[in-house]
Structure formats: C-alpha cells, structure tokens
Amino acid sequence: RSLSEVTDREYVTADHDGEVLKLYYRMHLWTRLQRLVFQKPIQSIRVICPFPSVRQRTASYDMSKEQRVLQFVQQNATRGDPDSVVAAIDKFCWKEWAMNVGDVKGAILDGVVKETAPMTMLELGTYMGYSAVRTVRLLPQGAKFITIDVNPESAAVAKEMISFAGLEDRIIQVISDSAEAIPQLKTKFNVETFDMVFIDHFKDAYIRDIKLLETNKLLRKGTVVVADNIIYPGAPDYAEYVRTCGKYDSTFYESKLEYSDKPDGLEKSVFRG
DSSP: OOOOOOHHHHHHHOSHHHHHHHHHHHHHHHHHHHHHHHHHOOOOOOOOOOOOOOOGOOOGOOOOHHHHHHHHHHHHHHOHHHHHHHHHHHHHHTSSSSOOOOOHHHHHHHHHHHHHSSSSSEOOOTTTTTHHHHHHSSTTTTTTEEEEESSSHHHHHHHHHHHHHOTTTTTEEESOOOHHHGHHHHHOOSSSEEEEEEOSGGGHHHHHHHHHHTTTTTTEEEEEEESSSSIIIOOOOHHHHHHSSEEEEEEEEEETTTSSSSSEEEEEEEEOO
C-alpha cells in the first residue's frame, strides 16, 4: 500500500508492538514528506488567509478525516459553544482515531492552563484546532494565543472549527514551519515572552523548537512548557533535555494515548530563567 493508505486506526490498534512501530515509522515518513511539501519560506509567515469553505465538500468519499470531523461538529455541536465543540470532536475521535491531545490528557492540560492563567500562549501544532479551542475557552479575556502549523489543509479545517466555536477573534493562526516562525514572533506579533507554551507537532522537532524559544528569548522565568506524546510515539531527546539541562523544573504526567488505552503522558517544564 502507499504511505497515505496507512490509517490512524491501524497505527493505534495493530496487534503486535513490532507492527505498531512499523506502521508508526511509515506514518512518520509520510508526515516528514508533508513537511517538505508544505514548508514555506520565511516571508510566508502570516495570519491565516481565508480558505474555500470546507463545507462545500459534503460527499464523504471526497472528504478527509479532518473535514469529516468538522462536518460532525457542525451537525452535532452548538455554534458559539466551545465546550460542545470539544465534546463533539472527542465523540467522533473515540470512534475514528485522530491525533488531538484528547479528552484524558486534555483534562491534565486544562488543569495546567487554569493554574497558569497565561496572558500570552503559544501552541506548536494546530492540526484541526481541537487543543486551540480547548485551551482558549479557559484563558483570561484579553489573552493572546498564537498557534502555528505547517499544513494549510488541516489549518483550513482548524479555521472553520475555531470560527464555529466562536473563538476566531481570540486565536491567531500562522501557517509556517515552526523553525521559520519562532524567530519572527516578537516582531510579527508584538510578543516579548510567553507565559505558556504547548508543544504537540512533529516529535523530532520538539527539542529543536524549545531551543529556538530559548535562543530567541521567548521564555521568561516561570514560563510553563507542556509537551504531548512523551511516551508514544515518543520524544525521548526532548524529555532528556528538559529533565537534565538544568534550565527547567520538569514533571511527567502519566496518562493514555489519545482515544486509546496505550500508555502516554505529558511533560510539564517550568523555565528557571
């Protein structure tokens, strides 16, 4: 089969660990190919531009999984109600797996967001907009939330998801490779530092991007950095770095992989400054 035919459900439910890893690496290669296709030059960083309406494509055979999730939300959630949007996405994804942070780990993320109450927050990895909606509904009024993703197709779905939730005026979407976007955040979006960062994009980019955040002085003493999928599919280099480099007070929160019973968890790292 082609790489694009390897489904997320196979990735989670393969019977043997060896088969799971084999499928994961095939999917990992596919996402890396996507990064090459969708990567934009530095000057392309921008707030997301209007896309053709995803709703125009209603035939299920002609819709991506992300578009089917959006359609399910539009049919089953309440417009302008972020809680109902999050609940509808979770309901869909327990039947058809998707790589959101999910409801179980999402509850842990909620707790950190409430405790931190950030006025500036960065998300690396928008995907379909689930964690952006989940997080921003908890942020103080006036908070600045920036989310970055390299894939314009999933970003288009996220744009409509965010709009349906009624949060379009509270979320800044950027389409760019994070390595290109991070050095420009101060000048493009008038941000000095972030109070909180949520990392949930390409796992091999975690360590690169946290070092970029440090180098560009976007972290301050007390900035809270939360990273997803520490166990599965795993970000071992990142985990070792934040636990041993001496710059962070780091805590692992054991949990489950989104929409499954496979072990996973979040890493919360507080920058020492």
